[in-house]
Amino acid sequence: MKSKLQKLKGTCVGIAGCGGLGSNCAMALARAGVGRLVIADFDVVSAANLDRQYYFLDQVGQKKVQALGDNLRRVNPDIAVEAHDLRLGPDEVRRIFKDCQVIVEAFDRADMKLMIIETASEHFPDKFIVAGSGLAGYGNNNDLRTRRLGSLFICGDETSEVTEDLPPLAPRVAAVAALQANQVLEIVMDDLEPANGEDVWDE
């Protein structure tokens, strides 16, 4: 176990989005001892974010990547955090996450989730993607799960969409973020291999 934990120190994980999933997942990875995180988000911390995202009242108004970097270092001063204050598209994904072994998809919008999955399938066939899908509301613990499609893992219930009537609430958001972080640990500590033939369909 000790040597497996040691692997985390030499691991670089990308976090695409620093909202509910990204901030909580990054914090879990920092506590577990991941050596390097590449975090990206364009947003600033708002008071409304504090119901589920890993920020504090005195950070409202700060850039999320700045605030999250500070919080991660307060927990684990040895962690290297590379912060990118930008809006991610395919080009940015390819550029900033190229040295990461695993990328955590932590976007809000479903079209952005698909964007990073398609980009990674095409350009990063050797990297694992750990995505979140379906985390709104409360209860239904046992609906949360992880499914693997080759080098892609998807965590969540795959059905509960965030709406006005079904907001994202802290426990379920953090639960899915923890599933993602737990999957990252398994990938790194057990040396999982992406399955062969994981490229994009191209007739």
Add this chain to the structure above:
Amino acid sequence: MKIILNNSEVSMAGESFSVRELLALMNFTFPMIVVKINGRLVRKEDYERVFVGDGDNVEAIHLISGG
């Protein structure tokens, strides 16, 4: 034809379907879906021109907003 959809065998009347047709038949209703056929990702823009036939292994998972 018979396909494997998310690890279950499914029998369908017909020889082949586009990914778009298959998703509609199988009630994948959310706008964003990850689709892999025999382990290869099908881009959303290719749903009309990529076809599923007998024996194919199809994996499809909804991507749901919220993060």
